Amino acid sequence: MRSALAGIFPPIPTTFDSSTGDVDARAIASNVSRLMTNGLAGVLALGSNGEAGLLDDAEGDLVVAAARDAVPRDRWLLVGVGRESTRATVAAARRAAKLGADAVLVRPPSYYKTDMTPEALIGHYRQVADASPIPVVLYNLPGPTGIVLTVPIVSALAEHANVAGVKETSPELERLGQWVTLRGGSFPVLCGWAPVVYPALMAGAAGGILAVANVLPEQCVALYEHTRAGRHAEALAAQRALTRIARLVSSVHGIAGLKTALDLVGYRGGAVRSPLLPVSDRVRDEITQALQKARGH
């Protein structure tokens, strides 16, 4: 049986075939299978790092199916299904459920920013949670969306039985520190910003969804386990070692940086889809050196 929503989850990238540019389901399954040999709690497919916004629905389904095959039933397959319209979000959640996802992660609609009042956001999420066959994890990512799921919004939504938790993807820990007190302290909050994951865990987060966990899964799991066991010096050291790599494969060089790092450590990263651009040779060298240092070579 699957345990509570906690621990470390890599948001898996979507590997493309190098000649056609289409989704390479086999490469994705291979990546996930190898990841599952570590102590990860599961994976997130079709997150921001999965280039979800650059895929069509059929491509997304291929990714989910490939991931499902490779994720054991006792771990979590989370799937990103956020869309601009409520109806498309619901449809995507249903498709993910049919393909075997365990929960869906739903970013807020953000194109019509000035219309995204608390009332509109709460209404959207309630409709999605009502209709989704599987639990809904809320997803706050102010950077790409320009929208903030505030404490009152998340508090209101935490009352819904089909809302399973929330992910915070920012370096800010104030909201997270308040969300963890919801449902008498049992509301799962996942940190999506690797350079602050240790302090987030100390503030009460249940785990993390971290791009760097694709590249250095063991180190991420070690950080988590050190923290849970009260080995704070070790946890802080692990945090610091992860931070530099985390920055290179997310905030600084984005998905191209992540895929480059994956190629370097033996996973299948490959190319990003346009309009994203590949990293320069200089950045590739920078990542190579940082990884060598982080992995103790």
Added chain:
Amino acid sequence: MRSALAGIFPPIPTTFDSSTGDVDARAIASNVSRLMTNGLAGVLALGSNGEAGLLDDAEGDLVVAAARDAVPRDRWLLVGVGRESTRATVAAARRAAKLGADAVLVRPPSYYKTDMTPEALIGHYRQVADASPIPVVLYNLPGPTGIVLTVPIVSALAEHANVAGVKETSPELERLGQWVTLRGGSFPVLCGWAPVVYPALMAGAAGGILAVANVLPEQCVALYEHTRAGRHAEALAAQRALTRIARLVSSVHGIAGLKTALDLVGYRGGAVRSPLLPVSDRVRDEITQALQKARGH
């Protein structure tokens, strides 16, 4: 023959069937046919005001086909086709062309904000312009996207033979005033912010794509013609009369405000799609009164 890209264009809303919530192609065709009895230069389908982000591809095709039937061949059917990925944008441009669109309007990708460097944006637009069977109009809308098409970016793209112009949807006129000098002053720039359309025309804009032109097409055309004819006092008076309505049907009350106003003046507006919310009764009254005043009752 169709004249240059100039004059007033309403960005048509997408009317939904009140019982099913599906696209109501007949209502859209009816709206457009009636609009075309005014001196408008054409219409924009699937713009932000068309709830484009809330439609799937098949729905978008229905809207384009309905509009094409109702727009005479000597006027412009512009179609919004911007997507996050280059490949999806190209596919949408091809579909629009096949359905008879005269040009496509392409908003910048914006989800991966920090990756949208000038190089990435120029690369995206060049690929789209290379592949699109019909001319491409660039679309700068910093509010919803958080991305700015700067003067250097637009200057670089204006060199592409299949780039037909640019739309600026902001109250800022500095960029617009520089863009109009491109191609020796012949590069068409369309203003998308009704409260500044008269000064934009004086700064060299070729026309406007204005939500309020759905509601008060004659007054928008009159503003344009007064300006062209050098009747500045009349143009400024028209601007002021339009501004209040323009705010109610775009910046303040959004698409729900626009659709409410359309219902009030005899077009078919109807409901917005979730997560957008309908306007309150109070707002409906405010719009009713403002329209009565603007139309001289």
Added chain:
Amino acid sequence: MRSALAGIFPPIPTTFDSSTGDVDARAIASNVSRLMTNGLAGVLALGSNGEAGLLDDAEGDLVVAAARDAVPRDRWLLVGVGRESTRATVAAARRAAKLGADAVLVRPPSYYKTDMTPEALIGHYRQVADASPIPVVLYNLPGPTGIVLTVPIVSALAEHANVAGVKETSPELERLGQWVTLRGGSFPVLCGWAPVVYPALMAGAAGGILAVANVLPEQCVALYEHTRAGRHAEALAAQRALTRIARLVSSVHGIAGLKTALDLVGYRGGAVRSPLLPVSDRVRDEITQALQKARGH
């Protein structure tokens, strides 16, 4: 007698003694005297371009006194007196009045941003207008302050008998277009963003406070007079010629760019005060060439 608040005003820079770094009152008086041989409506001392925030009160008084000597009584000496506290703003307004200023320009307090509600801003400006011996011009400059004087705020303040107008320093013309309708259309609005001054005048602005008017006063006055006389082609050509220089001496290279340009055209610009930095040699060359082109060499 002084005419209405209209026309072109340069916001004069504060020249420093090259050896001591102290205010050089003689250089300032010399600059202003020469400026006054053009058709300018007056000057603004201690504006943002005057490095007002980098001066202490006694230095500011020297600047005002020097400017007063050089500005004929039938033209305007405007003085920037905005401070963070209401009491300091009132004190500065009283000092400016005693030194002969004709009106004060008051930027909004901005350090305690989240406290600067409409109520707080209206309260601040009302107290200043009540206490100032000379008229108060409101000053909206969202860039440096992060505060916006909205249409409702300015509408409320336009009812105060000692409020003489408002300056808008942004490329946005929507607010400006609404403010000009206050007091039955007689409320003076001054544009502070040179690249949009011609469209601003067409939208109803009474004039402009323009950094570039220090460097190219005749051209700025010509733009204004062309506009007033309905010579729109000439006005637009003047706008375009000014825009490149305007950008170099304000938005792109700031006060250091402005002072460099002044040195190049024979005024006394000199050094900026730290933490501002001088322009590089490359930028100096760029400004030199742009000025030569703009002045027809």
Added chain:
Amino acid sequence: MRSALAGIFPPIPTTFDSSTGDVDARAIASNVSRLMTNGLAGVLALGSNGEAGLLDDAEGDLVVAAARDAVPRDRWLLVGVGRESTRATVAAARRAAKLGADAVLVRPPSYYKTDMTPEALIGHYRQVADASPIPVVLYNLPGPTGIVLTVPIVSALAEHANVAGVKETSPELERLGQWVTLRGGSFPVLCGWAPVVYPALMAGAAGGILAVANVLPEQCVALYEHTRAGRHAEALAAQRALTRIARLVSSVHGIAGLKTALDLVGYRGGAVRSPLLPVSDRVRDEITQALQKARGH
């Protein structure tokens, strides 16, 4: 002898005489004396919470002198001296040193935002650190200033012998987590955002400068000591108890909220200076109830 820069510091408010509105030095000394009976590491005078921007230099000196009398020599008197110009900042640092301050806290200049390049900021701080007779603590507060002291900027400045540490006033812990590794891990970083102080300490912060420490000094010190002693459950419980009060007396209701709370717990808070506004009766009630709950009544 004074220990390292660590522990809890309240940023003391500036009490004004209720009839004249002038600085009430006696009330300030009384507040500080009472605070010093708790285990606080010292105080910050003339911080943002001290309404520093609303005081003139002479008033600031009164505050510093009053605080100095009340802070024992073995604890820290930090004084905020940031100004827009380098020369005024240096002058203020010298005055603070003469009045007995132990270190100065220097916010970045922010009015000329676009000119505040890394080069300009580093130059400013180096000049201040060169000239200040006492150590300089850097101060990052993106909210009020719109300026960010990035990791590279702080890294460069940490090499200066007269730079003593940095304060981070935001809910973000990424920068803080990198700064704590400077100088081989001995660079003191102080957290200025109470709702994240416990995770900040876990990430390596040396202490906190917290508005709420004026109101609930014992609880803040207890949080700090629990953390240092590895009593994590107690520390997290203390964090949660503090967060609600912290929000009421800083981010939500600002300095007026802080002074209201001080009055309620027997310190001398009093009125804020205009343009700041007093809290409403409703907010006073909210604060009253929250304090009663927090203090166990």
